[in-house]
Amino acid sequence: MSDTLLEIDNLSVDYETARGDLKALRDISFDVKKGEIVGIVGESGCGKSTLISSILRLTAPNTRFRQGEVRFKGDDLLTMPERQMRNLRGSDISIIFQDPMQTHNPVLSIGRQMVDIQHRTKVSKSEKRSIAAKMLAAVGIPDPEARLKQYPHEFSGGMRQRIAIAMALMSEPDLLIADEPTTALDATLEVQIIERLQELQREFHCAILFISHHLGVIAELCDRVVVMYAGAVVESGDVREIFHDPKHPYTRRLIECDPGHIKERARVLPTIPGEVPDLANLPDGCIFRDRCEQATDRCAQVPPLEKLKEGHFAACWLNHPEESST
């Protein structure tokens, strides 16, 4: 029995637009093992939204799957019939979003929504309500029985996010996808949510795919990290390896730029100059080349995602010294 729960295999996805094809994802490969927490680090335009919508198969009409597979427990989700996909969504694979209001229907009470989610289980309504109340307690909502009657707008942002987590975990999914769940929250709330997620993950043993551009949270929560830039995976590996021994210039620069890392007041903060490339007009060669200080002539060719050591992959020519010295 394989340990691997989710396998993204050479996935390439385009969006057809009036300006041409936007190459949103190019040759993405990584996997998530059962019970593992994998972090996806990426900034605007890296393709993480496309990745999530591809896994869930909830894509815009102009999306084109050019190649690759998304295998969940061995089955390719991209070719699965819609009926089967619908059974997976919300039960085997759950998702929480950055904006909790996206998850909640503003005109239904929380209790009603949490009962509705359990529509696949064959227990009585009062059973479902008590399960819902238990989940609310598990995420730290005080007075859960009473709270079931309330509406989303009666809760603060932090509580709404916790309710979203409760709703996502109620079906005991194998995989929880968390799309920037703490980005909109204050630091103290973020910390509470992360700790709660850690506890729940230990209890439910689900795998988590955690997307964020907040490096501190990734470092604290995740077992492994995948670094994405402009639609490509540039590095992936164990969280310690990525933070202590990054093998891609983008990863290195990203860690350097994170202000949490800079203890003394800096006159001039580090930054990555330039802009993310236009996905409809990709430059030749390495995607990071235009903004990389260490770029050489070799970078005119796209570097492959190579295995540098067990579990650590990077796409950079600097990791492959040439036979003839420069």
Added chain:
Amino acid sequence: MAKSHSELSIILRGVAKDPLGLLGLIIVGMIVFSAIFAAWIVPYDPIGMNIPDRMQAPSLSHWLGTDSLGRDTLSRVIMGGQVALKVALPAVFGAMAIGLTLGMIAGYGPKWLDNFLMLFFDTVRSFPTVMFALAVVALIGPSLQTIVFVVMATSIPTYGRVARTQTLTLRNSEFILAERAMGASMTRILGVHMLPNIIGVLAVLAAMDIPTVIALEAGLSFLGLGVKPPTPSWGALLKDGYALIRQTPWLVVGGGLPIILATLGFTFLGESLRDVVDPKLRKNR
């Protein structure tokens, strides 16, 4: 100014891509063209009597035949189009302009003004248009100006309400707050920053309203309460045709067909415009 041109062409291209929109654009184009150049393209004088040629069935010399006074139906249809637009366009765009202004003031100004304007709108809206038209016509007598006035007055609340809602929605946006922070006056905020973001929706409403007004004018003329004869009107043609339906049924076609075509054309155009303008509004937000 450069933007309006390219924006207009983007909108037109969007409409042309939609088959029904393109059809609507063509029909409306034809109607507007024939209305503008009516005096030059009519084959015969639309109002001059010509008794010897009366009540002729459609033929090569008279494509839609003649009426009881010998007037060429086709010429009257073409001229009727000019009359229809002479009523519809000023009435609708006048109502839109006034409704827009009042609506923006209601949405942005003090609460008491909003309440007052809403009361005014609701009062006017509660008048059934046709009855109001009949009353005014009874008082002042029928004429083109009367109809324009009546239609404009009764349409203002619709545009006013939409403009008000849009203004209320945008009023708390960050860019309006930024303008206030820079000290912009209410006139500037409404004229430069609100108006361009609201007008798209109103323009679509106006396009959809035109066929309603055309039908209203035709209806009033059919009742003899619209434009004074001998000015041709599609409604008047219907009336004449209906009166002598055995002898001159082609008049009914001449009166009814353009109304149907105009309604379809403007409606297709309006719906297509709405589809094109809406996603743009979302994107620009």
Added chain:
Amino acid sequence: MSPILEVKGLQTSFGAVNVLAGVSFAVEPGETYAMVGESGSGKTTVIRAIAGLAPAQAGSVKFDGEEIRGISERAMRPLRKDIAMMFQDPTGSLSPRLTVRNLVTEPYRIQGMKDKDLDAEAKRLLELVNLPAHFADRYPYQLSGGQARRVGVARALALEPKLILADEPTAGLDVSVQGELLNLLNDLRDRLGLSMVIITHNLNVVRHIADRMGILYLGRLVEEGTTEAIFDEPRHPYTHCLLSANPEPDPDARLERIALKGEPPSLLIRPKGCEFRERCPMASDICMQTPIWEVENGHGLRCLTPR
């Protein structure tokens, strides 16, 4: 030197909700002051009230010695040249149908300075914020978050203000471009002698841009001091919690996290005594009394059980 901005006892209520319960602070010319707080602390309301965009029922706001709290919009208008605001949503604060050129020169138009060569001014302003000249023809929807932010900065600087009020200037920016914006603000501040008030909940940003900072909780300042002093030795338990809540980008970091209990209380039912009491890890019986604001060596504190 007298402060460029002096706020005393600022109070703002929206109906029954008392958002600001008496905020007092001062900003010296050329200084950057950071107002730090979480959602519900009232930090956005503070700068809006200062700028006259939110009501202020009591208190005093003195700009360059002149009282501006509660003055009419007409009286405020000439001062708007000197006080510029930057908003949290970078693209949302730009009028969607205006070009960048028109956006950055809007202040000139509003103040009736049409005789200036606006095209030249637009060019100058774009250069000031390191945006290429061809951006002048772009529309807000064609700008990235970072670019839109810079247009906001350019616009704020158009009339050479003395004071900039910035609401979360780095919100929504990728980490790799945050530095760019902060460097720009620092540089402009040095070159133009600007004073700034920055509202943020991001402590990392504060460290690199602010000279002094104030911690706001439930519409009141609980601690204030120089940035170094506060980071080195936070005295109020809330400040300490905030500082420790910063996850570090290092998986092996051993974090001494001080957990905050629960959520901020509702503003409708302010707790009696010290308002932070119910969530404070160091609360004791003495906290049933209302703490007063005490200043020692330029460091202000409102706490009965300081560290």
